Amino acid sequence: MNNTKNIMIVGVGGQGSLLASKILGYILTNEGYDVKVSEVHGMSQRGGSVVTYVRFGDKVYSPIIDKGEADYIVSFEILETARWLPFLRPNGQIVTNTQQIDPMPVITGAVQYPQNICEKIKNLGVKIDALDCLTLAREAGSAKAVNIVLLGRLSHYFDISQQSWEKALTANVPAKFLELNKKAFVLGKDSVS
Amino acid sequence: MKELMLGNKAVARGLYEAGVCFVSSYPGTPSTEITEEAVKFDEIYCEWAPNEKVAMEGAFGASLAGKRAFCAQKHVGLNVAADPLFTMSYTGVNAGLLIVVADDAGMHSSQNEQDSRHYAIAAKVPMLEPSDSAEALAFTKTAYEISEKFDTPVIIKMCTRVAHSQSLTETGEREKHEKTYEKNIEKYVMMPGNAKKRHPVVEARTVALTEYAETSPLNRAEINSDKIGIITSSTCYQYVKEVLGDKVSVLKLGIVNPLPPKLIKDFAAKVEKLFVVEELDPIIETFVKSLGIAVKGSNILPRIDEFSQNMIADAFGEFVDAPKNANYTQIDDPIPSRPPVMCAGCPHRGLFYSLKKRKCTVLGDIGCYTLGAVKPLGAMDMTLCMGASVSASHGFNKMLGANDKNVVAVIGDSTFVHSGITGLANVAYNQSNSTIIILDNSITGMTGHQQNPTTGLNIKGEPAGKINLEALCRAMGFNRVRVVDPYNLAECDAAIKEETAANEASVIISRRPCALLKNVKHKPPLEVDKAKCIGCKACMRIGCPAISMKDGKSVVDTTQCVGCGVCSQLCPKDAFISTK
Numbered sequence: 099m100n101n102t103k104n105i106m107i108v109g110v111g112g113q114g115s116l117l118a119s120k121i122l123g124y125i126l127t128n129e130g131y132d133v134k135v136s137e138v139h140g141m142s143q144r145g146g147s148v149v150t151y152v153r154f155g156d157k158v159y160s161p162i163i164d165k166g167e168a169d170y171i172v173s174f175e176i177l178e179t180a181r182w183l184p185f186l187r188p189n190g191q192i193v194t195n196t197q198q199i200d201p202m203p204v205i206t207g208a209v210q211y212p213q214n215i216c217e218k219i220k221n222l223g224v225k226i227d228a229l230d231c232l233t234l235a236r237e238a239g240s241a242k243a244v245n246i247v248l249l250g251r252l253s254h255y256f257d258i259s260q261q262s263w264e265k266a267l268t269a270n271v272p273a274k275f276l277e278l279n280k281k282a283f284v285l286g287k288d289s290v291s
Numbered sequence: 292m293k294e295l296m297l298g299n300k301a302v303a304r305g306l307y308e309a310g311v312c313f314v315s316s317y318p319g320t321p322s323t324e325i326t327e328e329a330v331k332f333d334e335i336y337c338e339w340a341p342n343e344k345v346a347m348e349g350a351f352g353a354s355l356a357g358k359r360a361f362c363a364q365k366h367v368g369l370n371v372a373a374d375p376l377f378t379m380s381y382t383g384v385n386a387g388l389l390i391v392v393a394d395d396a397g398m399h400s401s402q403n404e405q406d407s408r409h410y411a412i413a414a415k416v417p418m419l420e421p422s423d424s425a426e427a428l429a430f431t432k433t434a435y436e437i438s439e440k441f442d443t444p445v446i447i448k449m450c451t452r453v454a455h456s457q458s459l460t461e462t463g464e465r466e467k468h469e470k471t472y473e474k475n476i477e478k479y480v481m482m483p484g485n486a487k488k489r490h491p492v493v494e495a496r497t498v499a500l501t502e503y504a505e506t507s508p509l510n511r512a513e514i515n516s517d518k519i520g521i522i523t524s525s526t527c528y529q530y531v532k533e534v535l536g537d538k539v540s541v542l543k544l545g546i547v548n549p550l551p552p553k554l555i556k557d558f559a560a561k562v563e564k565l566f567v568v569e570e571l572d573p574i575i576e577t578f579v580k581s582l583g584i585a586v587k588g589s590n591i592l593p594r595i596d597e598f599s600q601n602m603i604a605d606a607f608g609e610f611v612d613a614p615k616n617a618n619y620t621q622i623d624d625p626i627p628s629r630p631p632v633m634c635a636g637c638p639h640r641g642l643f644y645s646l647k648k649r650k651c652t653v654l655g656d657i658g659c660y661t662l663g664a665v666k667p668l669g670a671m672d673m674t675l676c677m678g679a680s681v682s683a684s685h686g687f688n689k690m691l692g693a694n695d696k697n698v699v700a701v702i703g704d705s706t707f708v709h710s711g712i713t714g715l716a717n718v719a720y721n722q723s724n725s726t727i728i729i730l731d732n733s734i735t736g737m738t739g740h741q742q743n744p745t746t747g748l749n750i751k752g753e754p755a756g757k758i759n760l761e762a763l764c765r766a767m768g769f770n771r772v773r774v775v776d777p778y779n780l781a782e783c784d785a786a787i788k789e790e791t792a793a794n795e796a797s798v799i800i801s802r803r804p805c806a807l808l809k810n811v812k813h814k815p816p817l818e819v820d821k822a823k824c825i826g827c828k829a830c831m832r833i834g835c836p837a838i839s840m841k842d843g844k845s846v847v848d849t850t851q852c853v854g855c856g857v858c859s860q861l862c863p864k865d866a867f868i869s870t871k
């Protein structure tokens with residue numbers, strides 16, 4: 099009945115997830131879908147765990163995504179992938195950066211950063227597409243382009259033309275960084291995970 | 292064409308289209324973007340006020356002058372502005388006056404989760420509640436019509452999920468609505484004799500507004516079932532539709548004060564079982580019960596936190612054929628939490644380290660510096676509401692000051708102007724031996740970098756008046772006023788030691804701009820000389836997110852480090868070196 103698709107974008111405050119959701123919102127609106135994008139501003143930006151919900155379909159009601167509902171989880175950081183895993187629906191797809199960023203309780207030594215998170219998720223039978231986006235972003239010209247590398251990767255799973263993606267990039271990133279971001283997009287898209 | 296628009300931006304667009312001329316607000320999540328978006332329209336005069344009460348009174352003055360006016364605040368901001376609100380209900384308005392209050396069920400960025408609908412009821416003013424961006428825009432425009440038609444300020448209640456969600460919204464043209472100012476002592480001078488005559492006007496207005504709510508298109512019944520009926524509003528409507536779709540009948544309320552008794556009775560008569568889905572307090576539910584109608588609500592859904600679609604599915608599973616919540620999976624390892632932290636290079640860090648070292652009792656306040664309470668700093672004893680640090684430290688010192696000379700209040704620059712100055716007046720007047728530390732990072736940091744009366748710039752970043760904090764404190768009678776650089780630990784330590792020991796009240800201004808401000812020049816990042824580092828972890832005591840331990844030695848994340856050098860002042864071996 100309800101054909102709404104759910105994408106969750108998760109990461110650490112300051113990693114650029116707002117631009118990723120902005121581009122997704124733009125492209126999905128242009129494709130003619132009803133779209134809702136929901137994000138939490140404020141406190142969570144200071145290095146905390148952040149999450150953005152993107153939902154699209156014929157008619158979208160709720161602006162948020164609940165446990166067991168996400169068709170895609172796009173993650174900027176591997177611990178965040180593990181944290182939000184319960185939100186993935188059965189048979190959903192994860193697209194994740196393999197980068198590790200230690201949270202304060204790990205820095206202070208109060209707790210350990212879990213090891214081999216990718217493997218553990220794979221062993222649960224979950225579809226996970228993991229790549230080192232930071233290295234690819236640097237290759238494109240800036241560590242800040244991790245978000246666009248991830249979007250490039252995500253584009254595999256959507257029936258949206260390369261042209262539309264490029265148009266969305268052009269409309270949403272400053273002109274002087276456009277080439278860099280286009281390169282980051284292609285690197286993410288074409289890399290072998 | 293429809294545009295994907297943030298709820299708060301849609302309110303701003305509504306202000307533009309409704310011909311609003313004056314916006315004055317104090318920032319507060321999740322309301323801040325309304326004013327930040329409104330300022331992009333040249334036709335609207337916008338400003339950051341020192342606090343919500345000042346903002347609301349400014350908006351009242353603008354309405355009196357005949358221009359449509361607006362102010363926005365978060366839920367706790369309405370506590371501060373409650374005083375003008377209650378009496379503006381009596382005076383009514385000249386040109387339309389709209390107040391947005393943004394609630395934060397779930398406390399994403401707040402110190403409590405109070406339900407602002409109580410204010411509309413108590414102040415006897417109409418309150419509208421949109422459920423998405425398109426409604427946020429439309430309701431904003433309707434609010435001005437209601438305001439002028441019924442001669443009342445109107446409140447729109449937003450919540451985090453409406454304010455901070457984008458949905459498709461259609462825009463229109465700007466309209467012109469202006470009035471002239473006419474002197475009217477009986478209406479606008481609220482002294483007992485006049486107020487006595489205004490109170491019946493308020494009561495009659497509520498009757499008229501109730502009549503309006505019975506037939507307004509803002510309230511709408513969607514009849515799909517004669518079994519289950521749900522009365523709901525705001526984002527809860529979206530969760531109900533998401534999960535139960537057309538399997539239930541819904542009475543969607545866009546006006547949550549006053550509530551429409553006839554409409555509710557008619558709706559209740561059409562269904563076998565009646566429910567209310569509302570976040571936080573059972574306000575609609577209590578009203579429905581007062582009409583003698585049986586209803587379920589707070590017994591199937593919690594009174595704390597925000598709702599979600601899974602909660603609706605769980606609550607209604609036994610009454611309707613609701614979709615089952617999906618199974619989900621997780622890894623076995625415990626997942627470390629990732630709380631927000633003071634940024635690398637945050638000027639608050641050095642000061643809090645010194646407070647911790649001196650084992651001070653710290654009466655805190657609200658802002659980025661509240662993170663000084665977080666481990667490993669843990670240097671805060673109390674946080675209540677904006678301004679309370681100064682006033683509470685006065686009370687604390689009056690009672691315990693003779694025994695405990697180690698008490699300080701810490702308050703940010705924006706918070707100090709918001710409501711710290713009045714507390715400081717009490718310290719000056721009633722003479723407690725308090726030490727007040729103003730953390731002047733030249734910006735309102737917590738809410739995302741808004742200018743304030745101490746920064747010298749206005750909301751557009753143009754030159755503006757600038758309050759001189761030292762001169763202000765001296766003028767209040769403080770002899771001991773000193774400025775320290777929080778990147779200099781020795782200086783902070785000496786100031787705290789001397790000022791807390793002094794036999795009179797004192798003010799320390801810890802001054803250095805927020806490390807995230809664009810115009811701030813940073814030194815090159817530091818790195819650790821592995822040969823020198825002995826792994827003593829002295830540098831870990833400041834809780835800098837750029838420093839961690841790898842293989843028994845400190846390492847600096849050079850992408851985060853801004854070279855503030857606080858860590859190097861703790862290192863016994865001078866192991867931190869510049870990357871330059």
Ligand SMILES: Cc1ncc(C[n+]2csc(CCOP(=O)(O)OP(=O)(O)O)c2C)c(N)n1
Nearest residue numbers: 319368657658659703704705706735736737
């Ligand atoms: C009455 C009220 N209004 C607004 C807020 C939202 N708020 C929390 S902290 C803060 C300002 C903090 O600025 P400042 O005191 O300069 O400290 P900084 O964050 O820059 O360290 C605001 C506006 C609030 N909590 N209470």
